[in-house]
Amino acid sequence: MQVQSFKIAGQQVDYYFDAAFSALHQIADTKRAVLITDKNVFNAHKAKFKNWRTIVIEPGENHKNFDTVQYIIGELAGYEVDRSCTLIGVGGGVVTDITGFVASIYMRGVRFGFVPTSLLNMVDASLGGKNGIDFGLYKNLVGNITQPKFILQDVSLLQTLPQEEWENGFAEIIKHACIKDKTMFDALAKHQLSEYMGDRELLEALIRKNVFIKLKVVQKDVYETGDRKLLNFGHTIGHAIENICQIAHGKAIAIGMVLAAKIAEKETGFDGTEKIKAVLKNYNLPLMIPFDAAAVFEVLKLDKKRADQQIHFILLQKTGKALVQAISLTRLKSYLKIFEKES
Ligand SMILES: NC(=O)c1ccc[n+]([C@@H]2O[C@H](COP(=O)([O-])OP(=O)(O)OC[C@H]3O[C@@H](n4cnc5c(N)ncnc54)[C@H](O)[C@@H]3O)[C@@H](O)[C@H]2O)c1
Numbered sequence: 001m002q003v004q005s006f007k008i009a010g011q012q013v014d015y016y017f018d019a020a021f022s023a024l025h026q027i028a029d030t031k032r033a034v035l036i037t038d039k040n041v042f043n044a045h046k047a048k049f050k051n052w053r054t055i056v057i058e059p060g061e062n063h064k065n066f067d068t069v070q071y072i073i074g075e076l077a078g079y080e081v082d083r084s085c086t087l088i089g090v091g092g093g094v095v096t097d098i099t100g101f102v103a104s105i106y107m108r109g110v111r112f113g114f115v116p117t118s119l120l121n122m123v124d125a126s127l128g129g130k131n132g133i134d135f136g137l138y139k140n141l142v143g144n145i146t147q148p149k150f151i152l153q154d155v156s157l158l159q160t161l162p163q164e165e166w167e168n169g170f171a172e173i174i175k176h177a178c179i180k181d182k183t184m185f186d187a188l189a190k191h192q193l194s195e196y197m198g199d200r201e202l203l204e205a206l207i208r209k210n211v212f213i214k215l216k217v218v219q220k221d222v223y224e225t226g227d228r229k230l231l232n233f234g235h236t237i238g239h240a241i242e243n244i245c246q247i248a249h250g251k252a253i254a255i256g257m258v259l260a261a262k263i264a265e266k267e268t269g270f271d272g273t274e275k276i277k278a279v280l281k282n283y284n285l286p287l288m289i290p291f292d293a294a295a296v297f298e299v300l301k302l303d304k305k306r307a308d309q310q311i312h313f314i315l316l317q318k319t320g321k322a323l324v325q326a327i328s329l330t331r332l333k334s335y336l337k338i339f340e341k342e343s
């Protein structure tokens with residue numbers, strides 16, 4: 001088992017690459033740890049949870065809320081968990097976001113670690129220390145930034161991941177390539193989803209590359225005042241479409257990246273939109289969906305990156321190089337109108 005330590009905002013995060021779930025007991029004492037997972041992951045990997053105290057929550061974004069936080073805290077108190085314990089989130093981004101949040105408030109904070117089981121969580125959500133829950137319609141409205149003590153990565157856990165969740169994970173991988181890594185973009189263009197799904201080494205190398213990309217960005221800018229904003233490429237319009245059209249995050253982000261690339265054509269002279277579309281297709285991701293521009297605009301106005309009458313929008317200069325540029329709401333509205341006609 002290889003471990004690599006990263007310093008993020010003065011906190012050490014130990015990253016166990018290419019590890020096995022069974023090695024978890026070498027990192028955390030079974031008697032002093034509580035695992036938190038969701039029903040899907042628990043049912044798919046029951047045997048692995050033997051010997052561990054485990055709290056199982058309902059799966060899905062709808063349960064990333066205060067009710068689940070309360071449920072987990074009740075269970076922890078029932079187990080008489082004290083400050084010497086470690087909470088370990090084993091699951092997708094919903095599980096780790098909520099585990100990190102509970103751990104950072106239970107008894108004013110206990111140690112926590114993650115075992116991500118979805119591709120999206122391995123390359124994105126488990127990294128960077130953002131913990132939190134939704135509040136009604138507002139995604140991630142409540143939370144904090146606290147780093148996990150460790151992350152254990154076991155790609156064999158992905159064997160039970162539904163195909164659609166693989167696709168969602170690839171949307172974030174393609175995002176990383178678009179903003180930071182032209183070489184990875186070209187590799188993604190050469191391969192197909194099925195090749196990564198069937199080749200453990202190829203997949204591990206890809207995950208590792210993405211972990212490095214995200215951690216490097218986060219190390220430089222933990223509190224999102226600069227470079228970390230670039231990770232929102234495709235997410236401004238994407239989140240609004242996700243909300244209005246009720247489609248999966250990865251799919252919405254894919255469409256958001258296509259539309260952001262089209263905006264970049266006008267704003268920065270970017271000329272790689274067709275290549276991005278071709279890569280997205282390789283991973284079964286959609287390029288467009290019929291949408292109501294006015295409805296999308298109403299949601300867009302609530303974006304966290306809005307300042308007055310402008311939105312700090314992530315644009316590409318070229319593939320592998322992104323920048324933040326303020327675009328007025330009126331200008332965005334007119335872009336959306338054009339895209340609505342094309343959709
Ligand atoms: N903290 C961050 O910086 C950050 C970044 C990106 C996303 N997120 C959050 O992450 C969440 C999305 O993460 P996600 O896509 O992993 O969603 P998720 O946790 O809902 O998992 C997706 C689905 O896959 C199932 N699943 C996960 N692993 C499985 C496995 N190995 N076998 C079978 N089923 C499995 C889950 O039960 C769920 O139904 C969102 O809440 C998002 O806000 C957080």
Ligand SMILES: [Zn+2]
Pocket residue numbers: 172235249253
């Ligand atoms: Zn995302």
